[in-house]
Amino acid sequence: MTREEVFNDVNEVFRDVFDDESIVVTDATTADDIEDWDSLEHINLIAGIEQQFGIKFTMGQVVTMKNVGEMVDIILSQLS
Amino acid sequence: MGATVTSFYFLCFLAGLLLLYYIVPKSIQWVVLMAGSIAYYLLSGNGILIIYPLLGSFVAFFGAYMISKDDKPKVYLFLTVALLIGTLFVLKYVNFISNTVNGIVGWFNVEPVLPTTSFLIPLGISFYTFTILGYVIDVYNKITPVQSNYFKFLTFGMYFAPVLSGPIMKYREDGEQFFKPHKLEYRNITFGAQRVLWGFFKTIVVSERTKLIADTVYNNPTEYQGVFVFLATFCYAFTLYSNFSGCMDIVLGISEMFALKLPENFSTPFLAKNISDYWRRWHITLGVWMKEYVFYPLLRTGFFTSLQKKMKDRFGKKKGKQYTTFFAMFILWFTVGVWHGGDWKYVVGSGLLHWFYIVMGELTLEPVTKILTKVHIDPKARWVDALRVIRTFLLACLGFVFFRANSFNDALILIKNAFSSFNVSRLFSVDIFNMGIDPIEFTIMLVSLALMIFISVMGQNGSVRDKISKKKLPVRWIIWYALLFYTILLGYYGPGFSASEFIYQGF
Numbered sequence: 001m002t003r004e005e006v007f008n009d010v011n012e013v014f015r016d017v018f019d020d021e022s023i024v025v026t027d028a029t030t031a032d033d034i035e036d037w038d039s040l041e042h043i044n045l046i047a048g049i050e051q052q053f054g055i056k057f058t059m060g061q062v063v064t065m066k067n068v069g070e071m072v073d074i075i076l077s078q079l080s
Numbered sequence: 081m082g083a084t085v086t087s088f089y090f091l092c093f094l095a096g097l098l099l100l101y102y103i104v105p106k107s108i109q110w111v112v113l114m115a116g117s118i119a120y121y122l123l124s125g126n127g128i129l130i131i132y133p134l135l136g137s138f139v140a141f142f143g144a145y146m147i148s149k150d151d152k153p154k155v156y157l158f159l160t161v162a163l164l165i166g167t168l169f170v171l172k173y174v175n176f177i178s179n180t181v182n183g184i185v186g187w188f189n190v191e192p193v194l195p196t197t198s199f200l201i202p203l204g205i206s207f208y209t210f211t212i213l214g215y216v217i218d219v220y221n222k223i224t225p226v227q228s229n230y231f232k233f234l235t236f237g238m239y240f241a242p243v244l245s246g247p248i249m250k251y252r253e254d255g256e257q258f259f260k261p262h263k264l265e266y267r268n269i270t271f272g273a274q275r276v277l278w279g280f281f282k283t284i285v286v287s288e289r290t291k292l293i294a295d296t297v298y299n300n301p302t303e304y305q306g307v308f309v310f311l312a313t314f315c316y317a318f319t320l321y322s323n324f325s326g327c328m329d330i331v332l333g334i335s336e337m338f339a340l341k342l343p344e345n346f347s348t349p350f351l352a353k354n355i356s357d358y359w360r361r362w363h364i365t366l367g368v369w370m371k372e373y374v375f376y377p378l379l380r381t382g383f384f385t386s387l388q389k390k391m392k393d394r395f396g397k398k399k400g401k402q403y404t405t406f407f408a409m410f411i412l413w414f415t416v417g418v419w420h421g422g423d424w425k426y427v428v429g430s431g432l433l434h435w436f437y438i439v440m441g442e443l444t445l446e447p448v449t450k451i452l453t454k455v456h457i458d459p460k461a462r463w464v465d466a467l468r469v470i471r472t473f474l475l476a477c478l479g480f481v482f483f484r485a486n487s488f489n490d491a492l493i494l495i496k497n498a499f500s501s502f503n504v505s506r507l508f509s510v511d512i513f514n515m516g517i518d519p520i521e522f523t524i525m526l527v528s529l530a531l532m533i534f535i536s537v538m539g540q541n542g543s544v545r546d547k548i549s550k551k552k553l554p555v556r557w558i559i560w561y562a563l564l565f566y567t568i569l570l571g572y573y574g575p576g577f578s579a580s581e582f583i584y585q586g587f
Contacts, residue, residue, distance in 0.1 A: 019398075038356065039371045040405050043379045047388075059380070060221030063372045 001079055006053075006072050013048040017041060027069030053079065093120070098269075098337055106261030110235045113258065113338065120240035125203050132167070132202035137237040139163050140212035141230050144219040148226045157220045161213065168209050171199050176422025204244040206419060210369055212237045215251040217373055224252035232259055239340075241331045245324070247345040247365040254342060262339035274545050275333030277563055278535075282326030284571035286532050289517065289525040290315040290322070294484065296516035301490045301497070307507050308515070309498035313477050316484045318529060321350065324363070348536050350476070353468040355437040358476055366419070375412045384408060406439050413438075420483075425491055429482025437475050524570055 007025070014023045018036050031037040037045070046062055049055075049071070055078040065071050097116040101109055121130050143160025147153040175196045182192035215233075218224035227233045236255050242248075249255070297304045297312030304312065325346040335342045349362035359367045378384060384404060392400030410432075417431020452459045478495075485491035506512075513519055538544055548559055 039375065040409075043376060044401060046380075047385070058221060059377060060218070060223035062376055062380070063221075064223050 272336030279329030288572035306501035
């Protein structure tokens with residue numbers, strides 16, 4: 001998968017989890033940019049991404065990823 | 081010396097330590113901190129109890145080392161967590177279980193079945209245990225550097241400024257700075273001292289006065305009704321806030337003088353718009369700790385993953401997700417309550433009550449928004465937000481009733497009394513000055529409280545110290561000297577004064 005393809009799929013998961021079709025995520029998107037992205041939704045988001053890509057984040061990655069860019073990098077590294 | 085950082089002897093100790101810190105070779109600055117921290121702990125309370133943080137740090141250090149080296153990291157993680165949590169549990173919570181079980185059998189007129197113990201509890205155990213435990217778990221998760229020198233780890237785990245009342249530190253973010261060389265910088269010393277002074281103002285000028293009114297009512301719960309219960313509870317809310325956040329200002333200010341940056345623990349919590357928001361602003365480091373080490377791991381267990389799947393199938397995607405998180409949050413908030421102390425008043429007042437608030441907030445969000453839209457009120461209007469802030473403050477105050485009351489029963493009596501009489505007019509009579517505080521003291525309290533609130537709100541838009549530092553020299557001096565003399569002259573030293581105790585020190 002290319003980075004762009006991963007980004008598209010990630011975006012779909014975001015829209016699905018937050019029930020908001022207008023969401024467009026970028027590398028720099030953080031929890032501050034999406035109103036409902038709190039600690040509850042963070043875990044739902046992680047679960048959604050894991051299901052979408054068939055991967056598993058470590059607990060360390062869950063608590064340290066700072067933005068969507070980092071999330072996509074982790075997904076890519078696990079897919080390769 | 082006494083454990084309190086507002087005592088005169090502590091200031092002498094601090095000055096000596098600072099001097100030593102900046103004159104020794106930079107490579108051993110951390111040794112000064114370690115020695116100072118051990119001395120501080122020894123002088124703070126029952127000296128022999130230092131064995132607990134010394135051993136606790138060793139267990140965490142050794143456990144983390146083995147986790148990073150051995151091929152069975154899970155075994156070492158389990159053992160280390162069990163030892164650290166086990167110690168905390170035995171020292172703080174055995175009586176909680178005994179009292180609860182004895183209480184329950186007591187309803188059936190049965191004699192107590194479990195013995196109670198009277199352990200001496202080391203100061204700050206809840207704080208330092210969480211700090212060192214977080215490190216162990218982070219090592220397991222491979223997201224923190226591993227410290228291979230026990231004494232360096234001890235310096236971090238027992239660092240004297242936060243050891244008794246927090247903030248709870250994270251080694252991966254705050255740890256390594258302890259071992260870097262630190263140059264003496266004018267800004268660190270002045271900014272640190274200014275923050276310490278602000279902390280002193282909050283604790284000995286504000287908190288010590290609002291406390292008098294709260295104490296008067298809470299120590300005589302049957303004698304006060306209506307508006308007096310409300311007044312005492314509001315006073316207690318500000319007592320706790322100014323005491324705890326003031327203590328944090330002192331701790332963070334002292335650390336700044338040693339060129340160490342510690343995590344913030346408060347961000348104008350009484351301006352929160354809902355209870356979730358409140359917990360992101362009040363005791364921030366505890367909330368973050370609970371989120372990372374309890375809530376996230378809990379939700380990612382096989383049990384919760386499959387539960388969520390079942391719930392989604394049964395109640396639909398949205399509700400299923402919501403109900404599962406409510407369940408996980410119940411465990412989380414129970415833990416937060418228990419952390420505050422082995423007593424049901426904490427479990428309810430600082431735990432389950434807040435869980436209930438958050439659940440109700442989530443469940444009513446949609447219908448309330450619908451109603452507001454129907455009656456043409458913009459849910460995002462400023463005045464609606466203002467009402468939300470007031471509501472959140474009142475809800476937090478209800479939690480404080482349990483937190484402060486001398487027992488769970490006292491809390492229930494006070495809540496009943498609060499609504500038993502409508503006596504607002506008495507607030508404007510002389511009765512108000514029979515609450516442990518005379519008219520002059522009362523006025524000082526109001527003015528100081530207003531000043532504290534004003535400056536705290538100002539601090540939301542960037543550091544107030546930064547703003548003051550950009551003013552001309554005479555203005556700066558007038559501001560800081562005014563605050564210094566205000567604090568010295570109007571600090572409340574009360575009868576039999578022994579320097580203010582920090583409320584959170586007991587945890």
